[in-house]
Amino acid sequence: MKSNLAKVFDNCKKENRPALITYTVAGDNTKNNSLKILNKISKHADILECGFPHNTPIADGGQIQGSSHRALKNGTKLKDVFNIVKKFKKVNPNKPLILMGYFNLIYQRGENNFLKDCKNSGVDGLIIVDLPYPENKNFANKCKKKGITFVQLLSPTTSKERMRKIIRDSHEMLYYISMLSTTGAKLKVSASKILKNYNKIKRINSKKNLVIGFGITDKTISSLKSANGLVVGSMLCKIITNSLKMRQNPVTKLDKVVYSLKNKIL
Amino acid sequence: MKLKIKKGVPLIDQHDKNFMYGGKFGGNFIPETLKKPIDDLTKLFSKLRKDKKFLKERNYHFKNYIGAPTPFIKLENLTDYLGGAQIYAKVVSEANGGAHKIYNATVHCLIAKKAGKKFIVGDTGAGYAGKMLSMAAKKFGLKCKIFMGAKDIKRQRPNVEAIRKNGAKIVPVNTGSQTLVDAVSECMRYWVANCDTTHMCVGSTVGPNIFVKICAWSTAQISRELMIQVKEEFGKVPRKMKLLNCVGGGSSAMGFWNEFIDTDAEFIGIEAGGPKNSKLHAAPLTNGSKIGILHGSAQYVIQDREGQIGGTESISAGLDYPGISSLHCFLKDTKRAKYTSASDEEALKAYQLVSKFENISPSLEPSHAFAEAIKLAPKLKSSDIIIVNSCGDSIKDKDIIKQKLGSYVR
Numbered sequence: 098m099k100s101n102l103a104k105v106f107d108n109c110k111k112e113n114r115p116a117l118i119t120y121t122v123a124g125d126n127t128k129n130n131s132l133k134i135l136n137k138i139s140k141h142a143d144i145l146e147c148g149f150p151h152n153t154p155i156a157d158g159g160q161i162q163g164s165s166h167r168a169l170k171n172g173t174k175l176k177d178v179f180n181i182v183k184k185f186k187k188v189n190p191n192k193p194l195i196l197m198g199y200f201n202l203i204y205q206r207g208e209n210n211f212l213k214d215c216k217n218s219g220v221d222g223l224i225i226v227d228l229p230y231p232e233n234k235n236f237a238n239k240c241k242k243k244g245i246t247f248v249q250l251l252s253p254t255t256s257k258e259r260m261r262k263i264i265r266d267s268h269e270m271l272y273y274i275s276m277l278s279t280t281g282a283k284l285k286v287s288a289s290k291i292l293k294n295y296n297k298i299k300r301i302n303s304k305k306n307l308v309i310g311f312g313i314t315d316k317t318i319s320s321l322k323s324a325n326g327l328v329v330g331s332m333l334c335k336i337i338t339n340s341l342k343m344r345q346n347p348v349t350k351l352d353k354v355v356y357s358l359k360n361k362i363l
Numbered sequence: 364m365k366l367k368i369k370k371g372v373p374l375i376d377q378h379d380k381n382f383m384y385g386g387k388f389g390g391n392f393i394p395e396t397l398k399k400p401i402d403d404l405t406k407l408f409s410k411l412r413k414d415k416k417f418l419k420e421r422n423y424h425f426k427n428y429i430g431a432p433t434p435f436i437k438l439e440n441l442t443d444y445l446g447g448a449q450i451y452a453k454v455v456s457e458a459n460g461g462a463h464k465i466y467n468a469t470v471h472c473l474i475a476k477k478a479g480k481k482f483i484v485g486d487t488g489a490g491y492a493g494k495m496l497s498m499a500a501k502k503f504g505l506k507c508k509i510f511m512g513a514k515d516i517k518r519q520r521p522n523v524e525a526i527r528k529n530g531a532k533i534v535p536v537n538t539g540s541q542t543l544v545d546a547v548s549e550c551m552r553y554w555v556a557n558c559d560t561t562h563m564c565v566g567s568t569v570g571p572n573i574f575v576k577i578c579a580w581s582t583a584q585i586s587r588e589l590m591i592q593v594k595e596e597f598g599k600v601p602r603k604m605k606l607l608n609c610v611g612g613g614s615s616a617m618g619f620w621n622e623f624i625d626t627d628a629e630f631i632g633i634e635a636g637g638p639k640n641s642k643l644h645a646a647p648l649t650n651g652s653k654i655g656i657l658h659g660s661a662q663y664v665i666q667d668r669e670g671q672i673g674g675t676e677s678i679s680a681g682l683d684y685p686g687i688s689s690l691h692c693f694l695k696d697t698k699r700a701k702y703t704s705a706s707d708e709e710a711l712k713a714y715q716l717v718s719k720f721e722n723i724s725p726s727l728e729p730s731h732a733f734a735e736a737i738k739l740a741p742k743l744k745s746s747d748i749i750i751v752n753s754c755g756d757s758i759k760d761k762d763i764i765k766q767k768l769g770s771y772v773r
Contacts, residue, residue, distance in 0.1 A: 152539065153657060153672040155551045156394040162538060174669055200392055201656040205670035227392040227659065232381055254399040254558065277396060278556045 101193040101221050102246055103269050105143050106306040106325060115322050116143035117359050118308055120197065120330030122164040123147050123181050124173025126337055126347055131168070133348045135185045138355040139192050145185075146224070146328065149178045149198040156226050158281030160331035163338055175206060179218040186219030195222035195248065208236055212243050222246035224272060230263045241268060248272050251298060253286075264302050272328070273298060275311045281331025284312035288320035295324055315358055322362045329358055366697045374617075374624055374690060375576040382572035383661065385696060389689030391571045393659045397551075400558040405573045407478055412580065421473060425584055428502065429465050433457045433585070435592035435750075440720040448605075448743035450736055451596075451750040453589050454723055455615065460495045461756035462726070463582055463615040468495035468564060470581040472503040475562035482557070484508045485564040486550040488515055488543030488611070489681030489728065490522025490759055492566030497531035505562075507531035510550040514541040515680045522759045540674055543611075543684045547658050567612025568688035571659040575689055582618025585752065590622045597748070604748040605629045605739070609731040610702070611645065611682035613691045615754040624699070632691060633731045635677035636704035643676035645683050648695050648702040657686040663695075678707035678763065679727035681755065705734035711767055713737055714757065724773060726755035727763065 099107070109116045119142040123131050135145055150165035150173060157165070182194055196215065203211045203225065215223070223245060228236065230249060237247035249267040251260055252274040264271065273295060276286045291309060298307055308326030321327055333351060340350040366385040369377055383390045391401060411417045425431045434454040442450045455463045468485070475483050483505045487493030493509035500507035509526050513535045516523050526533055534553075539545040547565070554563040565574035568582075593600055606623060608616035610632040620630050634646030644650060647663040655664040657672055665673035665685035677683040694700035705713070710727055713734035718724045725733060732751045740749060757764065761771040 151671065153544065153548055155548055155658065156396075156555055158552070166538075169671065199656075201666070201670040201672075204656060204661075205653075205666070205668065226394055227656070229391070229393060229395050229398050232390065232392075250395040252394075252396040252398075254396050256399060259398070274396060277559055279552045282556060 100244070100246065100269065101191055102144065105193055109143060109325070114362050115324045116308065116326035117362060118142065118144040118146055118326050118328040119333055119355055120146040120148060120328060121333055122150055122161065122168050123178040124150060124168030124171060125164040125334070126167050126341055127171055128173060128177050128181065130348055132181045132184055134351050135181070136188060137348055137352040139189050141355045141359040144193045144195060144326065146195045146197050146330065147178070147182065149175060149196055149202060151199040151202060154199060156279055158279040158331055160281040160334040160338065164334040175202060175214070179214045182220055183218040190219070193221040194219070195224060196220050197224040198226070200225050200228045208239060212239055212245065215245055216243050220245060222248050222270065224248045224250070230266070234266065237266070237268070246270055250274060253277060253294060260298060261301055264298070264305060267305060270306045270308065271298070273307055273309050275309050275313070278311055280311055282312055284317050288317065291321060292323060315354070315361065318358060319361045327362065366693065368624065368697050368699055370625055374621060375579050377693070378572065384689050384693040387654060388662055388692040389572050389575060389660050391659060392656045392661065393571050394555055396555050397558060397571070401571055401573055404478070408474065408573060408577055411474065411477060417473070421470065424469055424473070425466070429459045429469060430457065431584060432588035432592065435589060435596070438721050441717060442740070444720060445737060445740040447745065448740040448747035448749045449745060450740055451748065452723060452753045453585065453619065453750060455585055455752055455754040456723070456725065456756040460491070460498055461758065462491040462495065463585060463618060463754045464491040464495040464566065465499070466581040466584050466618065467566070467578045467614060468492065468499040470577060471496070471562065471564035472499040472505055474577070475505055476503055478562060480560065480562040482506045482508070482561040483564060484510065484550055484553055484561055486510045486543065486546040486566050488512070488546065488566070488683060489679065489726070489755070490515065490519035490526065491681065491755055493531070493533070494522045494525045494529070496564055497526045497529035500531060501529045508534055508553070510534045510536055510546045510553065512536045512540070512542040512546045515543065515546070518763060519680050519759050520762055542675070543680065544672065544675070551658060567614040568617050568690055569612045569658055569660060569686060575660065578614050579617040579621065579690060582614050583621040585615070585618040586620060586622035589619070589750070600626045600628060601748050602627055603746060604750065605631055606750050606752070607631050607633065607732045607736050608752040609633050609682060609728045609754070610687060610691060611635065611684050611728065613688035615752055617688065617690055619752040620700070630694065630700035631735060632700055632702045633735045634702060634704040635679055635682035635731060636706040637676040638678070639706045639708050641676055643674055644704065645675040645677045645685065646704040647685065647687050648691065649704040660689050662686045662689050662692050678710060679731065681728040682731065703735060705731040709734040714764065715768060718757070723753055724757040725753045726757045727760050728755050729753045
């Protein structure tokens with residue numbers, strides 16, 4: 098049987114457009130609001146990435162750090178993250194949701210317990226920022242056995258030989274980091290250059306669904322729409338920050354923004 | 364499984380194929396983007412450390428620029444005052460710049476040159492790592508940026524001024540606790556975004572494995588010198604000899620102990636116990652912290668049940684770090700080294716006593732080690748030898764010392 102993720106990518110391909118993937122942090126700006134946000138934006142987004150916050154991130158820029166900080170400050174724990182996912186999946190059982198975060202939280206929970214929590218709450222996939230290949234082989238296999246997609250990352254610094262190995266061992270979805278950067282920086286590479294690298298990866302194995310992330314905003318998203326999927330994260334975190342500053346409701350604000358992002362790639 | 368140290372293999376090379384010591388400490392928990400720069404650096408370093416020309420160059424700079432060997436002296440007055448063991452100091456603070464951080468900084472600049480990089484970045488807590496990196500960068504013609512927590516910028520002013528004078532840019536880090544842990548995170552994030560043009564120097568034996576190795580390999584100069592000095596003084600390595608060293612990240616202790624791993628010398632690492640009446644500290648080994656992942660490396664680290672890194676507190680910015688080198692975790696679990704802690708107050712008192720009796724002025728970091736020496740010495744016999752690594756000079760702490768003790772005299 099095809100996974101939720103595979104079905105979404107198939108659909109998007111039929112509609113000749115990339116999948117829109119959003120990233121928000123569980124518990125930002127409150128536990129309730131983050132669930133409301135997921136419910137709202139899932140009407141426009143195809144796949145939802147949900148960050149589980151860590152206080153010592155080594156690859157996140159200021160915006161996502163800000164969101165994680167807010168989430169931790171209001172007491173968001175792993176069990177809250179799984180609660181949010183569970184409630185979301187109850188209403189949206191077919192909408193793929195991917196958890197993203199740092200390995201220490203999994204390490205402390207125990208790999209097997211963590212995966213059990215994922216399974217019970219309905220998590221479809223995992224992106225672990227600081228567990229690279231081949232160190233992640235073992236854990237990725239455990240994910241596969243549970244029917245959870247482990248998303249391997251590729252970057253502009255990944256050599257071709259290494260790419261081949263990673264792709265060979267990867268599941269159905271891969272994530273290409275557009276440039277040398279933490280999350281949320283300005284896109285410092287041209288869209289054509291990113292797509293050139295993207296196509297290089299696709300030539301190694303065209304069947305894998307390859308999404309692009311880092312530096313994607315409303316301004317850059319349409320220039321990359323030939324990809325299988327596009328991730329928008331920091332921009333959304335920034336909108337939460339700004340709407341809090343302006344005393345606006347972050348939920349309705351994000352709903353509008355994600356709607357307009359979707360229209361840009363149709 | 365009982366962990367064991369292999370004889371005759373350099374400690375830094377005792378890792379498995381995943382770069383883990385004892386199968387559980389260290390490794391490379393890093394974003395994909397850093398895989399290649401770290402692989403490149405790993406290959407370059409393993410080539411350079413076997414390259415006779417490079418070693419000659421290193422030794423030349425250690426001698427003529429850093430000023431090797433640093434003195435090894437007996438603290439006669441302190442020994443007489445305390446009674447018991449004979450107390451010695453390896454005065455590493457006499458090295459150019461005033462602390463052991465110069466060894467790692469110099470080696471990183473030499474490597475950066477070989478790698479063809481024109482920019483170098485580093486983190487700093489007490490400011491010595493930053494000061495030395497800015498000094499060495501200036502000497503070797505590299506552009507330098509130093510990441511430093513906003514709290515540390517305030518409390519280590521003399522080193523901040525030195526960094527600026529050397530022409531380096533200080534990037535204040537305002538996230539989290541605004542201390543060393545945040546400076547290292549921010550520096551790593553900067554490297555993720557700039558690894559194509561920039562070399563990163565991690566300021567201690569922490570971070571992804573290659574940085575642990577380069578740093579310990581660099582500071583090992585301390586024990587190479589000490590081995591000769593000890594043999595000159597005693598004719599051989601004495602049977603009852605204790606080597607006392609403060610540990611924050613653990614770079615000076617690794618350097619101080621390295622050559623003595625296969626001898627009978629006893630190793631005691633002293634962590635920062637924090638203020639006497641505070642629950643906060645920076646002593647993960649002493650207080651039984653669990654293994655976790657911090658800055659790309661598995662180690663004993665202060666954290667909560669979930670795995671969020673915990674807050675620390677110490678009067679000494681250089682020890683104010685929630686984690687500890689994977690090598691020290693390995694030495695602890697193999698029982699090769701023992702670890703204890705000294706409080707802020709004990710360190711201050713030790714500073715006061717040592718600088719009163721002797722012609723040296725240790726910074727607050729080695730004052731933690733002196734505090735342990737002061738505790739131990741009276742309980743031991745005159746045939747026992749205690750050697751303390753006086754790895755930093757107190758001048759950087761003049762503001763704190765003035766505030767806590769009323770005056771600072773040099």
